[in-house]
Amino acid sequence: MAKTAIITGSGSGVGRAVALRMAAEGWTVALVGRTAKGLEETRQLAGTNASNLHVFSCDIADPVAAEKTVAAAVNKLGGVTALVNCAGTNIPRRSLEVLNAGDYQSVIAANLNGTVYFVLGVLPAMRKAGSGTIVNIVSDAGMFANAKAGAAYVASKFGVSGLTQSINAEERQHGIRACAIYPGDIATPLLDKRPVPPPMEARAKMIQPEDMADCVMLCVNLPDRAVVEQMLVRPR
Template sequence: MSTTGLENSSVIVTGAGSGIGRATALRFAGEGARVVIADLNAASAEEVADAVRSAGGTAATVVGDIADQRVVDQVVTTAVESFGGIDVLVNNAGIMGKMSATADVTDADWERVIRVDLTAPFLLTRAALPHMLERGKGAIVNTASAAGLRGSASGTAYTVVKHGLIGLTRSTAVMYRDKGIRTNAVAPGGIRTDMVVDMDPAALAPSVVVSYKANSGRMGEADEAAAAIVFLASNAASNINGVVLPVDNGWSAV
């Protein structure tokens, strides 16, 4: 039996089809949770759902762009109708964009990164909160980034939205701490995933960022970030609220 308080809990994980999201969904499944797997890729979502069931969990899938309000509504409805409510929300889905420096960021790239990496977590948090308030408890964990702790870990758009996501985390934590709802974030450094960065290696930002990443240490594994996410969602973190936890092998301490 789970000692984390997550057994039979209703959990939403966005971007759960691969990388940190996949590892997180499987860790929740190992605790006996019921997981809504939200991802843009249908085949990936179904593969993870099968893996969750094999690990002893229960899974439901929602396929679509989490930056779309209709998909957000579908994710929340699925959790409530399939699993009776929402105990945990993990806003993990994200893109890096073209990793451009400020003068090189296009309107389209700026707006897309903000929509997926910041607006989508806000929309899903706003939609999930009434269900958590109804229960008088809940845990929200946002996947921020080392880029949200410094100005040198990625391109401008990604860096800006991860700073914004940390602001969303802290504001929500303060606003709802007396309502039984905790909101925290993890800030991964370099993690070995299949996230694709569509960038021009000859552009300014990559050449600048590479020099700073020399201090980043070894690449982390997706499951290491997932372990921190599940911890923050669990009863073991019952008095932890508004924290941004680096998962970066000490990069943020350099």
């Protein structure tokens, strides 16, 4: 049976690492992200497996664009075995003291709304197939609020956590399972949006994107009878 996946945020970081791992393991993958350049770089990094990766540039925060992209990706893949939501953003001015409505809305739109749009987009195909795995890369800030992440990011990630639980509550009857992965600090470009970006020596001690790819593959490769509903992963 063909293994097919849609991965958001696959132009860099965790999304790229997951896409490359899946391609190496024989999956056919739809790469989704804001910029075609980053997605194409991911595809080229797959080397001999590049033909298994297909580029779909999309602003996932745009509901119309998201709906069209999911439909096109499912059609290209001939169905969807897994959706991995890796896309996410944050803002430098993130404390409640300086947070404004526009920045708050931009974080919610990308982190929560975009995830919802892609979940809604794949559910019909998964229901028809009678199976499917949805993996949401959340954050430990979606389990325990912290000032470092900022209120908008925390709110968005708590929302994704609740969404994941709702998928399991409502869709298990259709053979669909969902996993929320709660990582601590990951060495990705998102760190550059912190008010004070951490130095390279600190990033080397953080979780690496390839570590997250290991976690995702555990979730999607488990037999259908099992589901990892929550996974908390932190730097040692």
